[in-house]
Amino acid sequence: MDYNQLFEQIKRKKSFLCVGLDTDITKIPSFLLTEDDPIFEFNKRIIDSTIQYAVAYKPNIAFYEAHGVSGWKSLEKTLNYLNLVYEDAFVIADAKRGDIGNTSKMYARAFYEALRCDAITVAPYMGKDSVVPFLEFKNKWVILLALTSNESAKDFQLLNIKDSESNLFETVLEKSKEWGNKDNLMYVVGATQAEHLKEIRKQVPDNFLLIPGVGAQGGSLKEVAENGMNDYCGLLVNSARAIIYADSSADFDRNAGKKAQEMQLKMAELLKAKGII
Amino acid sequence: MDYNQLFEQIKRKKSFLCVGLDTDITKIPSFLLTEDDPIFEFNKRIIDSTIQYAVAYKPNIAFYEAHGVSGWKSLEKTLNYLNLVYEDAFVIADAKRGDIGNTSKMYARAFYEALRCDAITVAPYMGKDSVVPFLEFKNKWVILLALTSNESAKDFQLLNIKDSESNLFETVLEKSKEWGNKDNLMYVVGATQAEHLKEIRKQVPDNFLLIPGVGAQGGSLKEVAENGMNDYCGLLVNSARAIIYADSSADFDRNAGKKAQEMQLKMAELLKAKGII
Numbered sequence: 001m002d003y004n005q006l007f008e009q010i011k012r013k014k015s016f017l018c019v020g021l022d023t024d025i026t027k028i029p030s031f032l033l034t035e036d037d038p039i040f041e042f043n044k045r046i047i048d049s050t051i052q053y054a055v056a057y058k059p060n061i062a063f064y065e066a067h068g069v070s071g072w073k074s075l076e077k078t079l080n081y082l083n084l085v086y087e088d089a090f091v092i093a094d095a096k097r098g099d100i101g102n103t104s105k106m107y108a109r110a111f112y113e114a115l116r117c118d119a120i121t122v123a124p125y126m127g128k129d130s131v132v133p134f135l136e137f138k139n140k141w142v143i144l145l146a147l148t149s150n151e152s153a154k155d156f157q158l159l160n161i162k163d164s165e166s167n168l169f170e171t172v173l174e175k176s177k178e179w180g181n182k183d184n185l186m187y188v189v190g191a192t193q194a195e196h197l198k199e200i201r202k203q204v205p206d207n208f209l210l211i212p213g214v215g216a217q218g219g220s221l222k223e224v225a226e227n228g229m230n231d232y233c234g235l236l237v238n239s240a241r242a243i244i245y246a247d248s249s250a251d252f253d254r255n256a257g258k259k260a261q262e263m264q265l266k267m268a269e270l271l272k273a274k275g276i277i
Numbered sequence: 278m279d280y281n282q283l284f285e286q287i288k289r290k291k292s293f294l295c296v297g298l299d300t301d302i303t304k305i306p307s308f309l310l311t312e313d314d315p316i317f318e319f320n321k322r323i324i325d326s327t328i329q330y331a332v333a334y335k336p337n338i339a340f341y342e343a344h345g346v347s348g349w350k351s352l353e354k355t356l357n358y359l360n361l362v363y364e365d366a367f368v369i370a371d372a373k374r375g376d377i378g379n380t381s382k383m384y385a386r387a388f389y390e391a392l393r394c395d396a397i398t399v400a401p402y403m404g405k406d407s408v409v410p411f412l413e414f415k416n417k418w419v420i421l422l423a424l425t426s427n428e429s430a431k432d433f434q435l436l437n438i439k440d441s442e443s444n445l446f447e448t449v450l451e452k453s454k455e456w457g458n459k460d461n462l463m464y465v466v467g468a469t470q471a472e473h474l475k476e477i478r479k480q481v482p483d484n485f486l487l488i489p490g491v492g493a494q495g496g497s498l499k500e501v502a503e504n505g506m507n508d509y510c511g512l513l514v515n516s517a518r519a520i521i522y523a524d525s526s527a528d529f530d531r532n533a534g535k536k537a538q539e540m541q542l543k544m545a546e547l548l549k550a551k552g553i554i
Contacts, residue, residue: 022380062376062383068391072349096376098400099339100427103299106339114345123375125402125422127429145402150377152404155452160439168433168445175432 001090001118002139003183003232006208009055009088010233014268014277017260018056018092018210019046020240021078022063029248039064039074044081046244047089049257053264056090056236057082058210079115090236091117092143092210098123104133112140119143121188121210124172128179135180142185144176146200149190149213173203182206189228191219191237197227201234208234215242221263225270233276239263278367278395279416280460280509283485286332286365287510291545291554294537295333295369295487296323297517298355299340306525316341316351321358323521324366326534330541333367333513334359335487356392367513368394369420369487375400381410389417396420398465398487401449405456412457419462421453423477426467426490450480459483466505468496468514474504478511485511492519498540502547510553516540 001009010016021043025033028042035041047057059078064071082089093111097120098104104122111120119141122131134142147157147169157169166174176185189200191213200209209228213219214237221237228235243263247255271277278286287293298320302310305319312318324334336355341348359366370388374397375381381399388397396418399408411419424434424446434446443451453462466477468490477486486505490496491514498514505512520540524532548554 060376060380060383062374062380062387065387066383066391068353068387069346069349072346076345096374096400097339099337099373100425103337103339106301106337106343110339110342110345110348114343123373123400123402125400125433126425126427127432127434129427129429148377148403150403150406152406155404156402156445156449157404159445159448162437162439168436171436172433 006055006090007232009090010271011277013053013055013264014271015053015055015264016233016235016237016267016271017054017263018058018236018238019050019054019243019260020094020212020238021046021057021059021244022240023059023244024063025067027245029250029252031250037074037077039067039071040077043074043078045253046256047082047086049253050243050260051086051089053257053260054089056092058092058094058238060240061093061095076115079117083116090119092119092121093117094121096121096123096145098126098130100126101129101133104130108134108137112137119186121145124176128175131176132179135184140184142180143210144172144185144187146172146187147189147193147196149192149219153190153193170203173200177204182208186210188212191224194220194223194227197224201228201230205230206232206234208236210236210238212238215239221266222270229270229274231276233271237267283332283367284509286367287548288554290330290332290541291548292330292332292541293510293512293514293544293548294331294540295335295513295515296327296331296520296537297371297489297515298323298334298336298521299517300521301340302344304522306527306529308527314351314354316344316348317354320351320355322530323533324359324363326530327520327537328363328366330534330537331366333369335369335371335515337517338370338372353392356394360393367396369396369398370394371398373398373400373422375403375407377403378406378410381407385411385414389414396463398422401453405452408453409456412461417461419457420487421449421462421464423449423464424466424470424473426469426496430467430470447480450477454481459485463487465489468501471497471500471504474501478505478507482507483509483511485513487513487515489515492516498543499547506547506551508553510548514544
């Protein structure tokens with residue numbers, strides 16, 4: 001999916017919601033455990049009930065890898081389902097990969113080709129040659145970790161760099177602009193980092209930002225939109241727990257849909273306020 | 278496996294060799310392609326023929342993930358084989374993971390419990406709370422990326438930090454010493470970074486260092502040992518391509534064994550020179 005197609009989806013659905021498929025077998029409704037593949041079944045129902053309100057889905061790969069081969073099967077089935085039934089959905093593998101060049105290329109093939117994801121999250125620590133192999137696939141995206149939502153983000157990301165006006169995450173933004181552009185590169189910026197969002201938006205005015213941390217982790221949607229939205233929206237706001245575990249009854253999917261709709265309605269207001277819809 | 282057990286293995290085998298199982302289906306001998314699981318079959322023969330000379334094995338997870346469910350099966354079979362047949366081998370999942378706390382915990386379970394690896398490589402960018410969940414497993418190890426072997430390591434790892442005498446990778450070493458110790462924390466230092474090894478050894482005198490980049494990537498074993506060896510050896514030197522793809526004939530495994538033996542003999546000399554054996 002390219003930049004314009006993503007923007008069209010956002011306008012059509014009046015939403016920049018990404019649903020995080022952090023599917024944990026110990027947290028899904030217990031009646032699903034009798035299914036052949038409870039994780040896939042859960043995901044399928046969550047997707048069906050939220051697809052009207054969400055432009056993107058983000059399976060967190062750890063939750064699937066934790067179950068080995070069977071987890072990987074659930075992941076493949078989930079991604080196949082998204083690709084076959086809802087081809088307009090933007091699919092992000094939240095994998096936080098990054099390795100020497102030939103290895104990054106293997107990861108890129110795994111997630112872009114075998115699993116047909118649109119995007120993958122990548123960690124920047126190893127520098128340019130660990131990221132560029134992911135940027136070489138047409139209409140596929142790197143979502144580079146910039147300023148993450150966790151408390152310890154400050155340990156390294158906020159360190160000031162000598163002989164510069166920048167800290168580490170700003171240096172990551174600056175250098176990575178030489179490797180990619182708004183058409184193949186997004187950034188992860190935690191919603192808990194709203195005070196930095198305005199500056200980040202100045203530094204990368206056109207790139208999409210993937211914003212985790214709204215909801216369970218405490219970030220505010222309104223603040224994120226005020227500080228981070230650009231003329232093409234430029235935001236994908238992720239919510240996982242607050243939507244997918246809203247309820248554990250037989251109606252869990254309908255209630256997840258309601259939670260997604262609540263967020264979508266707020267997002268529509270924010271898109272209107274910006275004159276996008 | 279704990280620190281002393283690892284040191285005992287090193288003395289017993291007179292080796293600090295780690296064989297990298299970067300198994301690429303396009304590079305293995307073509308006669309193996311008729312096997313049910315060519316990747317596992319290749320790994321099994323490589324392990325059988327190198328186990329006398331190697332204390333550790335390091336599957337690079339990307340090479341398995343690239344094949345989806347079937348790749349994950351090959352990985353599980355390889356790790357089961359190592360655990361069942363050669364329980365003294367130290368097994369490293371080269372995964373370079375790292376995520377918010379609850380996600381890192383999922384990865385830890387996947388690699389330590391489900392796959393029974395001894396160690397996993399972890400990227401430090403997200404800070405303490407992304408690393409600590411991996412440190413909480415008894416007799417399991419984090420191998421934290423410090424100074425990697427790739428050209429672009431300099432992009433961020435060598436940036437000097439304001440108001441300190443350290444660059445980024447030195448700051449990673451310093452901070453991480455507060456999170457773990459020589460019994461659960463090792464560091465990745467590329468063999469191509471020999472000029473930094475002496476300083477790194479001063480900073481973390483007791484921790485093991487995992488050294489990739491000897492051989493195909495150009496690093497020198499002798500330089501690594503001179504600058505990085507401590508009284509408990511403190512080194513695991515990884516070699517992948519130079520051993521596993523030494524030859525593609527029907528005798529590929531025997532020739533891989535010879536290459537491993539060549540390295541082991543050099544390592545024995547270096548261990549003797551240090552008075553360890």
